[in-house]
Amino acid sequence: MKIVIINGSARKGNTLTAIQAFCKGLSREHSVEIIQADQLHIAPCKGCDHCQCIKGCVDQDDTNPTIDKIVAADFILFASPVYWWGISAQLKQVIDKCYSKGQLLKHKKAGVLVVGAASVDSIQYSLIFQQFDCIAAYLEWNLKFKEAFSAGDKDALSKAKESIEKLEELGKKLC
Numbered sequence: 001m002k003i004v005i006i007n008g009s010a011r012k013g014n015t016l017t018a019i020q021a022f023c024k025g026l027s028r029e030h031s032v033e034i035i036q037a038d039q040l041h042i043a044p045c046k047g048c049d050h051c052q053c054i055k056g057c058v059d060q061d062d063t064n065p066t067i068d069k070i071v072a073a074d075f076i077l078f079a080s081p082v083y084w085w086g087i088s089a090q091l092k093q094v095i096d097k098c099y100s101k102g103q104l105l106k107h108k109k110a111g112v113l114v115v116g117a118a119s120v121d122s123i124q125y126s127l128i129f130q131q132f133d134c135i136a137a138y139l140e141w142n143l144k145f146k147e148a149f150s151a152g153d154k155d156a157l158s159k160a161k162e163s164i165e166k167l168e169e170l171g172k173k174l175c
Ligand SMILES: Cc1cc2nc3c(=O)[nH]c(=O)nc-3n(C[C@H](O)[C@H](O)[C@H](O)COP(=O)(O)O)c2cc1C
Pocket: 009, 010, 011, 012, 013, 014, 015, 016, 080, 081, 082, 083, 084, 085, 086, 115, 116, 117, 118, 119, 124, 151, 152, 153, 154
């Protein structure tokens, strides 16, 4: 499969650790590209709706090349730190811009990884997962998994053996 991973964290911390552990488990038959959302120049969606008449977003920035990569993917992994009970603005920015080619994004496989400082029973993870459930229902995605991990300090997840094993297993099981 062509796998595109969107990393919603700007720091080399827990979200990246989660992504790396997931990738470690993946079969070498997949091709993987990690999109580092904070490195992109993407203007916020203006809601101008031009994209609904033309092929893509009017913004001459990284929007169209990024969304084209997502359109070409078979599996999309959304990975984000929890910021204020939700996903990071960097990841949301990319998701908002998916509106420009929404219909081409139908019937994908997808997964969600979120890392927050709070314990995994916090409501924040259900709020985030519900958002992805709605997106998946709208775009008729096969949402393979939604997983939450609790880690605050930058290196906390890398020290959590069970979580790392779980992430590798998620990669291994992906088909
Ligand atoms: C702006 C900001 C807001 C945050 N809000 C939350 C929050 O609402 N809930 C939570 O559990 N952790 C929150 N955190 C902590 C991060 O989610 C946590 O440290 C996470 O591991 C960061 O992931 P990273 O290392 O990949 O950047 C916040 C951190 C920042 C910087």
